[in-house]
Amino acid sequence: MVDDSADLNESTEEEAVPGWQPALWTLPRTAAVDNLAEALRGHGLTEGGVRAMSRAAVRPDDMRRRLADPAELRVQGGTLLIAETRLWSATVLPHPANPREYGNRQYALAVSGTRRSTMIEPSSNSYGTAELEMRVETPSGIAQRLEDAKSRLIKDNPLAQDIAVEGVLQPLTVVPLTVVHVNGHPDCALLIAADGSSRISAVHELLDYEPSRIAYEWGADDRKLRSEISRWARLVRKQGWQGLTENERRKVRALSVPARVVVGFRSNPQTGQAFHTAVRNFIGLTHIRPPRPYGPAVENEAKADAVLDSLAEPGRSGATHITEVEKHWFAGTISREEVEAAGLSGELDVRAGEIVRSLLGGGVRTARRVNEGIRSLTAKQRPKREERVDVAVELILRPARTGPSNDAKFVRPRRAVLQRAYRLPEIEDLPAAVRLEGAEKGGRTLEELRDAALTEASQGLGYSGRLGPAQTELAVKAAYYMAMAEPMALQREVFGGGEDEDDRGAATVLRAMLSRRRGILQAYEVVRAGRTGERLREVGESGKPLATAEGRPRDLTDALVRHTYNGGPVPLENARTGVKAASVSWACVRETVERLRRDVDGMAGVPVEEGGPSFVSQEGWNPSQVREVRETLDRVSRRVAAWADRFEERAEAVAAETAAAEA
Template sequence: MSAVDKLAEALRGNGLTEGGVRAMARAAVRPDDMRRRLADPAELRVQGGTLLIAETRLWSATVVPHPANPREYGHRQYALGAAGTQRPLLIEPRSAPYGTAELEMRAETPSRVAQRLEDAKSRLVRDNPLAQDIAVEGVLQPLTVVPLTAVHENGHPDCALLIAADGSSRISAVHELLGYEPSRIAYEWGADDRKLRGEISRWVRLVRKQGWPGLTEDERCKVRTLSVPARVVIGFRPNAQAGQAFHTAVRNFIGLTHIRPPRPYGPAVENEAKADAVLDSLAESGRSTMAHITEAEKHWFSGTISPEDVEAAGLSGELDIRAGEIVRSLLGGGVRTTRRVNEGIRSLTAKQRPKREERVDVAVELILRPVRTGLSDDVKFVRPRRAVLQRAYRLPEIEDLSADVQWEGAGADGRALKELRDAALAEADQGLGDSGRLGPAQTELAVKAAYHMAMAEPMALQREVFGGGEDEDDRVAATVLRAMLSRRRGILQAYEVVRAGRAGEDLREVDEGGNPLVTAEGRPRILTDALVRHTYSGGPVPLEDSRVGGKAASVSWACVRESVDRLRRDVDGMAGVPVEEGGPSFVAQEGWDPTQVKEVREALDRVSRRIAGWADRAEERAETVAAES
């Protein structure tokens, strides 16, 4: 409390009102640190003047969202449109009449302010949910905090608040994690220092008593968010020519941050940045974990190594082998790899659970680095190939690729590729692929063939067709690859694709024996996306003459799996339809007609029961065979 009193005295020297002084002094996690920063405040230029700020940490229980947050503009109600004599819920904050760097807001009663704070939090949590991401690392970027005094027209004492001029979504997410109500922060803890200190002390005591290892994950999430980094506005220096008021400068700052922010990097650049962070994570060894890739592999994957140095390091110069190793290292290896890759993504985005699609996009961006060199402006070349590889490498079987099994490494010759082909043929003969899951050799060959099919001109593998007719093949690239690598002819085709791609030759279609097909004029048939999709349709009629027995049934089962995958994608697509541009999910907010949902669920239930019976029959057969043997 002595440090708080000294900070309050220093704040009074800055000309702040007593309410602003008290709100800031009690909010500082380190009052002594904030007091030192008052002597040399940082400057933040905005249109109309310069904000003077002190960067420090504040207790989360002392900061509330902006009660008139601009994110809600589209949902506000105004007096002019209100019926009868209904008054607006709240008016915009204005500059305090004392000439200080403070805001003032007038309201009828404390309940109006309290309700407005709760409404702001509720909408921000719903429209911009950040709680799960913030729970991982806490708030990383500082909030811009401004003192505001709520003046009540019914004579109730004024209420001094600290509001997030920038960062209302983040502080609302923090309050959601901690179970805080902004109205309680403003009118209960704001009026009683003992209650505020009691709330903070109970967490401090818990950490001291149990230690960090003794806390549950939920408790750790809350401890991480007990305080937030902040840029506290302690002064304002207007431009002499502009003569703008403080509240205008704050509004200009919010506009620069949200309405006219810097131009976004774009997905490709963002994935590039994530890729470097992921490689750093994979190349680092922890106290209990070994590095996932070597330093040489890190430079190989990042593309920051010359072809001569690649050979000297004992790595492969074939770009499809590099693509395969990137895919294996970033997407294969199961949960352990996923955790390491997610750590790298979180270091830039603070996302708690990055999706698999995001990891795939990062891997593809690394794969494209040497391809893009010299083609930076050739969007027509790079963009469709990026899209195809992003879809192709979402093949679920890739997750099962082991980092320890490497068919082709440094100095690999044609024999290694043939061995990979033969292993894939053996897996196909065992029914792998038809069962809905490719084997590891089939998967690795699919990864390498997909690279060359995407890079070819014309492209031998393209993205699915949207909005086409009933005859259009709208299968995603991963599904086409599975259908292709499930057939002996498709495996021989994939082998030929990789061989020709490495030799710089055109990709040609092959027959059942792997021999190049020719046109009526005697020219080789160039492989195209249309030919691939037609030949490996994934339909119930296989290339081989299999109409009865287990082989034919396994092909039909592959169709069932494909239908289930498509249903899952369609459900995800419907869940992703927003209420409005940039808004939350329509069905998550509005739901869907119960009668229609019931009809679909009953149909799915009937199908589920039917195929469950097949599993039961298989188990009975297996038990009978075991008993007889």
């Protein structure tokens, strides 16, 4: 990895985030607006719809050309004819009857004596054009409704921070709506977002626009609308982009929005569906029955490739954060032979360590580069550290998801554990320009990394609340094999367990483990065994494997790790009597029971023939052999149950003694 320390001088991640620099949009000439209006009349639109659309276009000439051959958007019941263009944000409003608010609506049937707080659905207008119509009592009713819609949308679907960086990326689907006032007030022609009310509400929040003002003040006075737009155009021309404050840049990015303006509608002859029904169907297709989301894992995969592209591109200093070969190594798109030929390590924990260091280490400079990649797909203004961790973990898991291990039951728990383990805060301090152990020839050995970690532990690092660099690197590598092992030697924290359950997160367990001499030796043994394909075994204070009561090596399990490295200074393995010694034995019992469960599942999965049903489900098994196993299990079950009964008896006796003493 190439150091890019000269790339950025910022010291905190909270400083200005680079974003989109829009073109300088100027106020269109009135002649261009009039020409567009004439073209819109040719599509049979009402004068209200014509005026709303023509004054909204950022480039009326561009929209007029698109009207000559509008695009078609098929929906259930017909086809919408659309013209893609940019509209001024001061001319588009959220849908006043947005379906997102169905759960909070009030209905006239339940309201006595007034309908002011209720809202009806828009209908097709009486002229048969591609326009909606809504009847309201007074202007204040629709004005309040628009304000309420904006407030709720901003709360339920906050997008302002993301739009402040990149503007609105995906076009809004905009439909003309005429508001007819029952009290005789003049009709009001609006443009509403049939799809995109959350986005336009976020834009209005950035620009400090009130929807009621857009509808009734700027909507009725072209001069006021043009004055609002021209003041921003003048500011950009006068100050230049670099001369604008960050807050001014955010507003300029939101000054206009991409839009698909509905200018016509062809109903399906077989259904004869009305325009307002087609619009409602379109909204339902977008929000109620949208395409199935990719899911977090797939989303993180896509972000990972974008992040690697960002890291491999030259920064401000001209240097890249990772080389092109490292990019393909992290992406898993080169073979093991190519990895070796490039002088990189073939060990999966070394690759995991390099990914973690390159995406999560190096402080704010690395975070900034990784965030740029995430923003390229999501437009999210400030991706959180957890999101960067999830991206790194998805890259680490790519080899595990190729081949026999590509099973959700195998991958899902390991993904969760690594995501928690690599949130260890000390990872941010891993130096961006220093190679980790094993990354290239001439670097320090695993034994040297172990000894450096022991030195850090002897200096009190870890117990002081922060691991040293060597301890952290060893924790990262050991965590990889502990998570990938079977049984897993590091698992997720327990949620909702009893008081005796260890609910520490994986990162906390790792810190406790790497703070002690025995834990460092255990981590070293985990990495050594993991690289040779051996089972992970528990080691004692000397670093030698421990044995069970039967004399066999003791598998390293999450229960044993959590029990041994409970955050306290007393080595639990030194206990030979009492609850500590019994707890170690109980961890072995749980391990054996879990192994039995896995073995039973494995036997149940043996097929009669390749691709056939389960052998034992179809053929059964020898009754005498099954009886022998069940009798043994019954005896063990009764014995263990007696321990639980005794525990409850002691607890009741203690409670009775306490009550008597208090009396």
